[in-house]
Amino acid sequence: MDRWLVVGAGFAGAVLAERLASQLGALVTVIDRRPHIAGNAYDRRDAAGVLMHQYGPHIFHTNSEAVFEYLSQFTAWRFYEHRVLAVVDGQLTPIPINLTTVNQLYGLSLEPDELEAWFAARAEPVAEICTSEDVVVSRVGRELYEKFFRGYTRKQWGLDPSELDKSVTARVPVRTDRDDRYFQDRFQFMPRDGYTAMFEQMLNHPSIEVRLGVDYKEVAGEFEDAQVIFTGPIDEFFDFRFGALPYRSLRFEHVTLDQEQFQPVGTVNYPQTEAYTRITEYKHLTGQEHPKTTLTYEYPTAEGDPYYPIPRAENRALYKRYEALALETPRVHFVGRLASYQYYNMDQVVAQALATFRRIAEAR
Amino acid sequence: MDRWLVVGAGFAGAVLAERLASQLGALVTVIDRRPHIAGNAYDRRDAAGVLMHQYGPHIFHTNSEAVFEYLSQFTAWRFYEHRVLAVVDGQLTPIPINLTTVNQLYGLSLEPDELEAWFAARAEPVAEICTSEDVVVSRVGRELYEKFFRGYTRKQWGLDPSELDKSVTARVPVRTDRDDRYFQDRFQFMPRDGYTAMFEQMLNHPSIEVRLGVDYKEVAGEFEDAQVIFTGPIDEFFDFRFGALPYRSLRFEHVTLDQEQFQPVGTVNYPQTEAYTRITEYKHLTGQEHPKTTLTYEYPTAEGDPYYPIPRAENRALYKRYEALALETPRVHFVGRLASYQYYNMDQVVAQALATFRRIAEAR
Ligand SMILES: Cc1cc2nc3c(=O)[nH]c(=O)nc-3n(C[C@H](O)[C@H](O)[C@H](O)COP(=O)(O)OP(=O)(O)OC[C@H]3O[C@@H](n4cnc5c(N)ncnc54)[C@H](O)[C@@H]3O)c2cc1C
Ligand SMILES: Cc1cc2nc3c(=O)[nH]c(=O)nc-3n(C[C@H](O)[C@H](O)[C@H](O)COP(=O)(O)OP(=O)(O)OC[C@H]3O[C@@H](n4cnc5c(N)ncnc54)[C@H](O)[C@@H]3O)c2cc1C
Incomplete structure (x- = not known):
């Protein structure tokens, strides 16, 4: 029986776990060092009961019918065009x-x-x-x-x-018509019951085991004979041996107000004033009806969780050195935005993970 | 207070009832002579618990973003491309x-x-x-x-x-590529919980009253001062005074089998053999998981409920005579496929009803 360890329960990890279990009949263990599944797309109801996104607003949009069709197995959709x-x-x-x-x-x-x-x-x-x-x-x-x-x-x-x-x-495009949608993709929908619920469906398979609050380092020994999907930071995997890959981070401030609505659209940007870049009000995204409303203020920071790879040529060169190591590492497949040091939208990560799965399946 | 009678609880009637109540604050009574809402789009769970369509398979597809956005207020969606x-x-x-x-x-x-x-x-x-x-x-x-x-x-x-x-x-188009989707519209989705559930949401408004099993003739007297939306057959409204408009009908044979799946796609056509034209298996459309499966066989007939207007020039001319009467009938708006004697898909009926509503609202 095929044995796999998937490090990271975000889009990259969950798609691969699901495919390996359902299509190849593999036995899969998924770990994440965070106490929850869904990676940065994690959403939850806050103390007031408002559905919100722990790591800032995630709006799903794609032109890929294959990606949309794939995810449609695990969720129904709410039509939502972000403005x-x-x-x-x-x-x-x-x-x-x-x-x-x-x-x-x-x-x-x-x-x-x-x-x-x-x-x-x-x-x-x-x-x-x-x-x-x-x-x-x-x-x-x-x-x-x-x-x-x-x-x-x-x-x-x-x-x-x-x-x-x-x-x-x-x-950041400019338009000459009155189209005020933030995205113009063919499919613009939110998972009807949220991202976390969709991930639960993906990982709900008898041969997938999920262990949360567990770091790869803690269990690597236990999985020495397994194949590994690694979706964490590539530099960390190699103990930062060439130095750390630079990221820009964010501090999120989540606020619940005792009023039904705060702003007229999902996100308002502040390009001139204020220390935060934008405020997002989730009820526009989710369609939830609730007497209270929850907002997230985003403050960009230098330190913190790795969110945005800093797009400069020298950083790309540094990544390439890690990538060369990765190609020489047997048993381990590097997938997802942290392992690729690349800003990917969710649909791009799904497409990358599906392509990785096809390569794995064909190599059998 | 505005008083309205809506005759027919199908797409045409439900859209107008919803708009009149929610946008103009009107007091609306919806009647249907059938014992249910949703008109020909009515779906229900059968004795075995399989979600099926009482009046033959209804697959929603549209290129109209306005129609899709409108209906999205009342349902989440399941991605489904009919084959x-x-x-x-x-x-x-x-x-x-x-x-x-x-x-x-x-x-x-x-x-x-x-x-x-x-x-x-x-x-x-x-x-x-x-x-x-x-x-x-x-x-x-x-x-x-x-x-x-x-x-x-x-x-x-x-x-x-x-x-x-x-x-x-x-x-019936012909394609030179391998695209085997039956429709090519931009939006191809089924209402996640079925049509009837979507109609329940549309009609769920404090100033909409729904009365089922009631014919227009029975209550016309009670609504002499109301404005009327009539979505039934236009020839019947005028007591067939120029003769009946010809329709082709169908007999549906619903069958539940004690097996999970019967055929590989939603619909199989029989153009050469058999008395039925096609067999539809609903679980493909709805995504329902169930140990049994329900099918509908469609037998075209000359007699029965009015389904397909027969597209011949003389029938169109006959309709035009009724339409002239309709235009002279105060207080009554004729909307929907039976009142227009026109084969419309669901999205076209929604678009027609929304346009009718705009005209009513602008005339105030
Ligand atoms: C603020 C923000 C807003 C965004 N908005 C959008 C949007 O609107 N639309 C869109 O399409 N995309 C958006 N994205 C991008 C989206 O978040 C990513 O595409 C997606 O989350 C990437 O999935 P992933 O699986 O590659 O990574 P992640 O979701 O980051 O998952 C990786 C997981 O691996 C775990 N992990 C890492 N290392 C280890 C280890 N050593 N041991 C155990 N576990 C480990 C982490 O805890 C994490 O949960 C946004 C990103 C950010 C930062
Ligand atoms: C077999 C079949 C398959 C179809 N498949 C599709 C499909 O796949 N996709 C698609 O987009 N469209 C499809 N359609 C078309 C779809 O059914 C129609 O577009 C839609 O139902 C029309 O809505 P409506 O409100 O105009 O009429 P209806 O749904 O017929 O509603 C009219 C209602 O008025 C009521 N009524 C009539 N007269 C009276 C009266 N005097 N008093 C009280 N009540 C009255 C009737 O009982 C009925 O419920 C299909 C149609 C058929 C026949």
Whole structure:
């Protein structure tokens, strides 16, 4: 009988545990050093009974039918398209910047075909686009850059956009129509009963055993003959022998208010003022009806849990050295965002885990 | 206070009742002469406990984000893409006809770009496309026409395709790739807890009263001052004064078997043999796990409940005479498939009802 140890009960670990048990008939032990399953997607009811996300808001969106179909085995869905507003010059205005944003902030009544010219008139020519600042300034000009991007990026990364690789801002598009959805993916849904409930379904298999509050180091000896899926930090696995991979972290402040609603949409961004970058109100995401409401304030920090790999060339090079070690490590498969040192959305992690499973199955 | 009578608790009636109550604060009475809500979309657990559809299989699919978003207020969703196989020459093969179908039936291994030429070589030139037969024969030739369409259409309509307007077969496309989904709409989902549960949510409003087993004629007097939404047959409303609008009907045979699964997909069509046109196994649609399984056999009939308006020019002309009367009838709004004498899918009825509501609201 195949014996597997899966380190980490987040998306990467849970998908692989589920596939190995249900498709290959393997005997799987899943461990996580945290006291719960679901990794960073963990959600729970707080003291007031409001369903909230322990590690900041997680909104599911994907263009992959295969990923959506796979997860649909374990949950029903609530249709939810995320919308975000930003507080800019004291006004609440849509982000990503769209036609409404520009008309509102500048008191205009442009039509879609006029906005492109409006941007073009403000865009600053940049000889070669290298940094995040270049990306934005060359598209919409310095004024919108300063209103929406500069302060937010400094808070988020602790770096000025001029010091950050262009790839970071590739994720913040500008729209010339009135589409105010934060994402444009084909499938935008929340797991109907939450993420943790979906993970319970995935791991609910007679040949999957789950042990929580257990670190890999504590049990590695017990699984010397097993195959291992490792979804933790790759540098930690190798005892940081080349040094630690740098991450940006967050401090979450969860607040429950004795009122039904706090803000008009799921997330409000604060690109200019405040020490936090954004406030999320979960009831918009979950559709829960409740007399109270729970919010999360996100404060970016240098220290803390590893959340965002810092996208600089030297960090990538350092990761590549660890990756070379990983390729030489028999029995161990490295999967997920921490083992890949890569910011992945949930659907990308699922796709990566399914691809890893296919490779494992084909190698038999 | 606004007083409304809604005749019919199907999609048309339930959407309007919900909107009138929740958006205009109206006092609404919904009646249906059947002993249940949900109209033809009614589903229930049968004696064995299997969730089934009383009036034949209803699969929800739409390209309208507005319709999907509207219904999402009342249900969570199960991702489900319908697939249909046809029994042709003793083989089970995908329908609509696609690359797999042709390769399988003819023992070929064509690639997508070759199939178009294969069809072209078989297509019969038709001077002017008038009938359903013309549509199919001019596209894929006589042989596939006879295998897939001729017998099915004769059973379904009691008419030869050469006697049926081309619009009937506009609904049966042919594909040159391997896509074997029956529908290609953007949103393909079943209401997670069934249609009836969704309707219960829609009608669950303090100012909506539901009375079942009640015909319009019985209560018309009581509602002489109310506005009326009428979703029943338009010819019946006017006492058939120009004659009855012709419909094709179905007889459903519901069978529960003491086995887990009966067929590999939700629906299997029988275009050549058997008196029934198709068999549907509900567990594929609902995802229910159960040791037994329930099927519905559909037998097309001339007599019975009005299901499919017969698409012929003279019938349309007859409907137009009733429509003229309807336009002159104060207080009464005619909505839905029976009042429009039009085959509508569920999402189209929802869209029509929402548009009717907007007109009512704007007229205030
Ligand atoms: C603030 C924030 C917001 C996000 N929002 C979104 C969003 O809206 N949409 C989206 O698609 N994605 C979002 N993401 C990304 C999402 O969180 C990740 O894609 C996903 O959680 C990655 O899954 P994973 O399994 O790779 O890692 P994780 O979820 O981090 O799981 C890894 C698990 O391994 C455990 N572990 C690590 N090392 C060990 C060890 N040595 N022994 C035992 N256990 C160990 C950890 O405790 C952890 O539970 C967000 C991320 C953050 C940080
Ligand atoms: C066999 C079959 C399969 C179908 N499959 C699909 C599918 O897969 N996908 C899809 O999108 N659509 C499907 N449809 C279409 C779908 O059923 C209709 O779009 C939808 O039910 C129409 O809603 P409605 O409210 O207009 O009419 P109905 O659902 O028929 O509701 C009208 C209601 O009015 C009541 N009524 C009528 N007259 C009176 C009166 N005088 N007094 C009191 N009550 C009255 C009736 O009892 C009925 O309940 C299918 C239809 C059939 C027949």
